[in-house]
Amino acid sequence: MNSCLSFLSALTPFLVTFFILLLFLEQISYLRKKRNAPGPNMVLPFLGNAIPLVTKPTRFWELQAELAASVGFSANYIIGRFIVFIRNTELSHLIFANVRPDAFALVGHPFGKKLFGEHNLIYMFGQDHKDLRRQIAPNFTPRALSTYTVLQQIIILKHLKSWERLSSESPTEPISLRLLVREMNLETSQTVFVGRYLSHESRERFRDDYNLFNTGLMKLPFDLPGFAFRNARNAVERLVKTLTDCAAQSKKRMSEGDEPSCLIDFWMQTVREIAESKTAPPHSTDVEIGSYLFDFLFAAQDASTSSLLWAVALLDSHPDVLLKVREEVSSIWSPESDALISAEQLREMKYTQAVAREVVRYRAPATLVPHIATEDFPLTESYTIPKGSIVFPSVYESSFQGFTEADRFDPERFSEERQEDMIFKRNYLAFGAGPHQCVGQRYALNHLVLFIAMFVTLLDFKRHRTDGCDEIMYCPTICPKDGCKVFLSRRCPRYPNLSQN
Secondary structure (H helix, E strand, O other): OHHHHHHHHHHHHHHHHHHHHHHHHHHHHHHHHHOOOOOOOOOOOOOEOHHHHHHOHHHHHHHHHHHOOOOOEEEEEEOOEEEEEEOOHHHHHHHHOOEOOOOEEEOOOOOHHHHHOOOOHHHOOHHHHHHHHHHHHHHHOHHHHHHHHHHHHHHHHHHHHHHHHHHHHOOOOOEEOHHHHHHHHHHHHHHHHHHHHOOHHHHHHHHHHHHHHHHHHOOOOOOOOOOHHHHHHHHHHHHHHHHHHHHHHHHHHHHOOOOOOOHHHHHHHHHHHHHHHOOOOOOOOHHHHHHHHHHHHHHHHHHHHHHHHHHHHHHHHOHHHHHHHHHHHHHHOOHHHOOOOOHHHHHHOHHHHHHHHHHHHHOOOOOEOOEEEOOOEEOOOOOEEOOOOEEEEEHHHHOOOOOOOOOOOOHHHHOOOOOHHHHOHHHOOOOOOHHHOOOOHHHHHHHHHHHHHHHHHHEEEEEOOOOOOOOEEEOOOEEEOOOOEEEEEEOOOOOOOOOOO
């Protein structure tokens, strides 16, 4: 025993020296990659600045933007990974335009591949990616979008009525909209994407698993039993299996010539038509389609929740904008008509559409779009991004570049007279750019416009304002820090009676 202790005692100085050497080499490696890029000169071993990223993400990214102010980018170190934050719009376009095997891979999350699995639209390149996007495009034709707007309105109405009832139970207490909006959007996504193929029981399990996934997105990536990241990964596997079953059911129904009633039906109808004219299209197995459906869910769910919450917050703080929206909507649609808002009426709501676009610009839901450098990449004449770096183009920062008085919430910038959406098109990156630009952006904007139109017409609302309530919180997309607490009451004489028929 004594000899063992003596051996360990003699070994301790060597172990300490070895550990210090590893730390020194890690710092040297970080500084070599950082070179002349703005960023911290010293970082914690292995963790780097992961703790402030997880505990205070808003402030972490604000500091990165401040560091990047002079040259358009900055550097840092997170969980053993070197990161580059991109603030400058043109440098962000350079990243988006070079998603290819020898430059950048879009990952959606710093540890996305482990979390999302292999069959993922995010990770595709080149011709395979182009072919799949062409296969997906019919899911967002005017005919398909019209089908979805019917479903969206019925679900929105159902939830608005329940929120008003909830608020009336305790009229002196505000209700937080964050989880309520998220629940509404999850039901909308489930119904629009897979419709009848998801049973009530499956919907409940789906909701629980999606909550586990959401929680894991914001935690440290410890892939061990009992940790949130492992729970999220397991939840994704179950979600994809459920969506795979939905794809198989839809494929069978569409092969029998039925009319499509949800997104997966429009997709399987396209797959059937391609297969009838030649061989079955690539990437159309049930498992692959289930995985791609999860991509859609991830892209639509939390981003939409963010935009709807900011729409309420910004309309409350800009009563002049709210008045104009109400005047426009009331001139086009009346709840007393018991009629759904038609696609034509939706197009007529020009000002409300401008408000929706400004909400998305002013508070871009997914502020960052993570990529991984697959090779060394010359970002500027004086700086090359090292291979393996995680690169974060900031679409949020781009939204405040170029536009007239960019720090002001001003829907008029998207009017036909000013057309800032065209003049500063390169700065409007909320839906991405390049080959991976969001294919469902029209669907997302329709959902936001429908929600705004119905919310302000059917309900009166007042924000419960407290210090810092409008500060940005990551969850995982951005939302008001207080969860958007409001008082609600019914505004219309009666709620409309909406139905699919």
